[in-house]
Amino acid sequence: DAKTTQPPSMDCAEGRAANLPCNHSTISGNEYVYWYRQIHSQGPQYIIHGLKNNETNEMASLIITEDRKSSTLILPHATLRDTAVYYCIVRGLNTGTASKLTFGTGTRLQVML
Amino acid sequence: DAMVIQNPRYQVTQFGKPVTLSCSQTLNHNVMYWYQQKSSQAPKLLFHYYDKDFNNEADTPDNFQSRRPNTSFCFLDIRSPGLGDAAMYLCATSRERGWGTDTQYFGPGTRLTVL
Numbered sequence: 001d002a003k004t005t006q007p008p009s010m011d012c013a014e015g016r017a018a019n020l021p022c023n024h025s026t027i028s029g030n031e032y033v034y035w036y037r038q039i040h041s042q043g044p045q046y047i048i049h050g051l052k053n054n055e056t057n058e059m060a061s062l063i064i065t066e067d068r069k070s071s072t073l074i075l076p077h078a079t080l081r082d083t084a085v086y087y088c089i090v091r092g093l094n095t096g097t098a099s100k101l102t103f104g105t106g107t108r109l110q111v112m113l
Numbered sequence: 114d115a116m117v118i119q120n121p122r123y124q125v126t127q128f129g130k131p132v133t134l135s136c137s138q139t140l141n142h143n144v145m146y147w148y149q150q151k152s153s154q155a156p157k158l159l160f161h162y163y164d165k166d167f168n169n170e171a172d173t174p175d176n177f178q179s180r181r182p183n184t185s186f187c188f189l190d191i192r193s194p195g196l197g198d199a200a201m202y203l204c205a206t207s208r209e210r211g212w213g214t215d216t217q218y219f220g221p222g223t224r225l226t227v228l
Contacts, residue, residue: 044203044217099215100158101156101205
């Protein structure tokens, strides 16, 4: 699976959009971009994933560049409860074996009043 | 609600004393994973069960073993815990259907302290 690069930390004011970048310049054509987050002392939580089209769900939006070498996770109206470590993970297509997650160092997002 | 349950949430053991952590799921997922997360580090996969097939990661120490008696339960056994094994242990599940990509659902973790 391709390696990802994320900033170690970011701050965001409550109510504002949080834009978390991720670089994955070695991503291959059949690899997906996944985002998970981990609130302190809890297990990781799935947020969203995509292949090449932009995706949106009730938690966030995922914007993937046309060349797929980078992506941005957008939390449209960050709240204090969004304070967490956010992991961007590139994962290959499952071909009959388990699709394992390789976590990088992630971005620690601090949402402030 | 369907979920991944880990018991206990906190476990204290003595150096060298075997310890077992448990995970159960009500999602009926066919794959179960165990991750180790040390303080201020990212989760690291130890092994997983795909149905009944055990798959060990190459760098997982022999001290760590796992059992999956049925679809719902999976256990992590640490045969002789060392101080370096103190960590959060996370269980996760996914439903792999032989194609596509499936989301992993994580339990709350068990924090292991080794005295």
